Amino acid sequence: MDHVDVVLPCLDEAAALPGVLAALPAGYRAIVVDNGSTDGSPEIAAAHGATVVHEPRRGYGAAVHTGLERAGTEIVCFLDADGSLDPGELPELVAPVAGGLARLAVGRRVPVGRGVWPWHARAGNLVLATILRRRGLHVSDIAPMRAARRVDLLELGVRDRAFGYPLELLLRAAAARWPVVELDVAYRPRTAGTRSKVSGSVRGTLRAVRDMAGVLR
Template sequence: MAVFRPGPSYGGRVIEKSVDVVLPCLNEAEALPWVLERVPPGWRALVVDNGSTDGSAEIARSLGATVVHESRRGFGAACHAGLLAAEADVVCFCDCDASLDPGLLTEFVQLLSDGDDLVLGRRRPESRGVWPAHARAGNWALSKMVRRRTGLRLHDLGPLRAARREALLKLDLTDRRSGYPLQMVVRAADAGWRVREVDVPYLPRSGKSKVTGTWKGTFQAVMDMRKVLREGAAR
């Protein structure tokens, strides 16, 4: 049975460890400099270009990131391509739209060293309007379903997360759409992982969300994730 651990506040400890940070990217040229500047020193940024047309890949490369190309569209496809390209013992995931600070991942990695298996960021909006009502409602409904399905007292299915690479690969994640983050949590719970949720600041993103920027996008994401929950229950 999975074990849920509420997270602490950030202590700002510096971690000397090699880590790969997967940054799924679709037309995020404006946000990339801010995001890459905040990847902790010594860690490798893996920007997974998912078909950008705004020069994102070139910008990422010029700023020192390793660029991975994934032609198949989909958030899960980009995340998994980054996981397969990763080589470090620890792999982190972060959106590439400047809504989340990858520098916060140092605390996540420390928690892995302290015994957790999967650390998730619970988004806390820093200002009004950061998290649209439809996206918040969809996340609330899914979190409730996840709690019922796994027993984990989670409040968010956000993209900021960290785990060990070999363990993630053994989960055999198959979703390549919006359900990828959820499938990771469900399969981790089924495998008895120790899961912790930590509050993180949620900032105004750069540009419009490709997944939950509209009611239609949110609805499609919820459908993708409900499909994952049905599959998980049948495993």
């Protein structure tokens, strides 16, 4: 692929953005979707060459969908902006999509050290992955790092605009019988000064589970 747009939903990730953007492979172009940051994240992203889009509606799904709409490449990637995932691994996810082996490629997080993935977040992820496997999609992670063709994602019609977005995406992919490839990706400690909006606290995890339960209903 000559170019691939990478959507990075962003809420107060000023400390992590320089490193994340610098690590993007050649030809991978960042679209940072700012979701109401107060720490200067949009200005830092722009200074490091990213296209910055502002999404006033709070929610992971709102930011991701706005970035998808703004993307202009055939294949689009999605990546957390907190430094926990390595942008250098994105081409490995793009390859099966570009080669026609998958409609969706997702990253299965493999922690690189103790304490990277708190127990409450792992437990919630396990429950949701079990539900997905029962519905015919054999994945073990709810995929914060993924790649797919832009037109496919738009046609899939994911509606959730909060933390339920990743689960709804996978449920709809399963219902549509998409071939999905899951590949191991390193899951590292977040950049100092950042905090996960989901796994950083029990409260955040419960909020995400609530949103995802709404998707299941």
